[in-house]
Amino acid sequence: xxxxxxxxxxxxxxxxxxxxxxxxxxxxxxxxxxxxxxxxxxxxxxxxxxxxxxxxxxxxxxxxxxxxxxxxxxxxxxxxxxxxxxxxxxxxxxxxxxxxxxxxxxxxxxxxxxxxxxxxxxxxxxxxxxxxxxxxxxxxxxxxxxxxxxxxxxxxxxxxxxxxxxxxxxxxxxxxxxxxxxxxxxxxxxxxxxxxxxxxxxxxxxxxxxxxxxxxxxxxxxxxxxxxxxxxxxxxxxxxxxxxxxxxxxxxxxxxxxxxxxxxxxxxxxxxxxxxxxxxxxxxxxxxxxxxxxxxxxxxxxxxxxxxx
Amino acid sequence: xxxxxxxxxxxxxxxxxxxxxxxxxxxxxxxxxxxxxxxxxxxxxxxxxxxxxxxxxxxxxxxxxxxxxxxxxxxxxxxxxxxxxxxxxxxxxxxxxxxxxxxxxxxxxxxxxxxxxxxxxxxxxxxxxxxxx
Numbered sequence: 001x002x003x004x005x006x007x008x009x010x011x012x013x014x015x016x017x018x019x020x021x022x023x024x025x026x027x028x029x030x031x032x033x034x035x036x037x038x039x040x041x042x043x044x045x046x047x048x049x050x051x052x053x054x055x056x057x058x059x060x061x062x063x064x065x066x067x068x069x070x071x072x073x074x075x076x077x078x079x080x081x082x083x084x085x086x087x088x089x090x091x092x093x094x095x096x097x098x099x100x101x102x103x104x105x106x107x108x109x110x111x112x113x114x115x116x117x118x119x120x121x122x123x124x125x126x127x128x129x130x131x132x133x134x135x136x137x138x139x140x141x142x143x144x145x146x147x148x149x150x151x152x153x154x155x156x157x158x159x160x161x162x163x164x165x166x167x168x169x170x171x172x173x174x175x176x177x178x179x180x181x182x183x184x185x186x187x188x189x190x191x192x193x194x195x196x197x198x199x200x201x202x203x204x205x206x207x208x209x210x211x212x213x214x215x216x217x218x219x220x221x222x223x224x225x226x227x228x229x230x231x232x233x234x235x236x237x238x239x240x241x242x243x244x245x246x247x248x249x250x251x252x253x254x255x256x257x258x259x260x261x262x263x264x265x266x267x268x269x270x271x272x273x274x275x276x277x278x279x280x281x282x283x284x285x286x287x288x289x290x291x292x293x294x295x296x297x298x299x300x301x302x303x304x305x306x307x308x309x
Numbered sequence: 310x311x312x313x314x315x316x317x318x319x320x321x322x323x324x325x326x327x328x329x330x331x332x333x334x335x336x337x338x339x340x341x342x343x344x345x346x347x348x349x350x351x352x353x354x355x356x357x358x359x360x361x362x363x364x365x366x367x368x369x370x371x372x373x374x375x376x377x378x379x380x381x382x383x384x385x386x387x388x389x390x391x392x393x394x395x396x397x398x399x400x401x402x403x404x405x406x407x408x409x410x411x412x413x414x415x416x417x418x419x420x421x422x423x424x425x426x427x428x429x430x431x432x433x434x435x436x437x438x439x440x441x442x
Contacts, residue, residue, distance in 0.1 A: 034360055169358070173355070173358055176355055176358055176359065176360065177355065179361055180351070197318045197319070197323075198318060198324070198359045199360045200360065201360060221323055230412070276408075278405070278412065281321040281322060283321045284318075285319060
C-alpha cells in the first residue's frame with residue numbers, strides 16, 4: 001500500500017499581486033480514493049486546481065500529479081486526467097452528440113458507451129442544442145465528456161454548483177458508480193457537506209488560502225468531539241483545556257468542543273469535578289463549524305499523522 | 310425482504326453507524342432472521358448513493374460483532390453463532406449507555422420508580438428476542 005500519491009504538493013504558493021491566493025499548501029491525495037477539497041468561495045480552491053493541472057504557474061513551491069512535475073506536464077499525463085471546470089465551457093451551436101464527436105478526436109481512448117451512458121443518466125437528448133440546455137444538463141454533458149476518455153484521475157471543480165436536486169442526485173450516483181474502478185481517484189471541490197459525507201474518503205479544507213485539514217473523513221469525525229459536563233451549581237471557570245475549540249456555558253452545564261480529544265483532555269476535564277460527563281455526538285456540519293470557528297483559527301492543523309493523541 | 314436501509318446526511322451519527330444500527334434493529338425486532346441475506350457492499354452503496362468504503366466499514370463492524378458473515382461467492386448473511394464480547398467488555402459498552410439514559414431522565418425529573426417501570430415495560434416488548442444465553 002506504500003504507493004505514490006496521485007497528487008502531492010509541497011509549499012505550493014501562488015500570489016496575485018501582493019495577495020496570496022494559496023499559501024504554503026502541502027497536500028497528499030492517495031490513489032483510488034474520493035478526495036473532497038473544501039473551502040469557502042475565494043479560499044483558493046480553483047487556483048490550486050489550476051496549478052495542479054499546469055494551467056497556472058505557482059509563485060513558489062512544488063507539486064506533482066500522476067508522478068509528473070506540475071510545471072512540465074506531458075500531454076500523455078494530461079490525457080489520463082479528466083478535468084471538469086466550474087464554468088462548463090461548451091460550444092453553444094453544437095448538438096449534444098456533436099460535442100462528443102468533437103471531444104473524442106482529442107483522445108486516443110474514447111469510450112462512446114460511457115459518454116452515452118452519462119448523458120442518458122442526465123436525460124439528455126443527443127440531438128439537443130447546447131444553447132438550449134439547463135445548467136444541470138450542461139453539467140451532465142460536461143461530465144460525460146470528461147468521463148468518456150476513462151481518466152484515471154478525475155478533477156472536478158465544484159461539480160455540484162447550481163444543480164437542481166435531480167441533476168445533483170445524478171451527479172452523486174455517477175461519482176459512486178465511478179468508484180467501481182478501484183484504481184481511479186476522484187478529487188472534487190465542494191461546499192456541500194452532505195455530498196462530502198456521502199462520498200468522500202478524505203477531506204482537505206482551505207481556509208483563507210491556508211490548508212487547515214487534510215485527513216480521512218473518519219479521522220476528522222473522531223478528532224473533533226463535544227463533551228457535556230453537568231454541575232450541581234454554576235460551572236467553574238475554565239482552565240486551559242488542550243485542544244479547546246468552543247465552549248458553551250449554560251446553567252449547571254458546560255459544553256466543550258475539542259480537537260484531538262484524548263486522555264489529556266479528559267484528565268483536565270475530570271479535574272473540574274463535574275457531577276456527570278458525557279460525549280455528545282456531533283454532526284459533520286457542527287464539527288466543521290466548530291473546527292473552523294474563531295477560536296480554532298489557524299492554531300490547529302489536522303492531518304492523518306498527528307490526529308491520534 | 311421487508312427490510313430496507315435508509316440513510317440521511319447531516320445527522321450526528323455517521324452513515325456507517327446508521328447502517329449498523331438499522332441492521333441490528335431489524336434483527337432484534339425480528340425483521341431479519343438468521344440466514345437472511347443482505348445486499349452486497351456494491352449494491353447497497355449504489356442504492357444508498359454512498360461511498361462503498363462506508364458500507365464496507367459498516368459490514369466489517371457487523372461481522373466483528375458476529376451479526377453477519379460473508380460466504381465466499383454467495384454474499385452476506387445474518388448469522389448469530391458466537392458471543393463476541395466477553396462479559397467485562399459487554400459491561401464496559403453497556404454502562405455508558407445506561408448512564409446516559411438515566412442522566413437524561415433525571416434532568417427531565419423522572420422518578421426512580423417511573424424509570425424502573427419504563428425499563429420493565431420495554432423489556433417486555435423485546436421479550437421475543439432471545440437474551441444472551
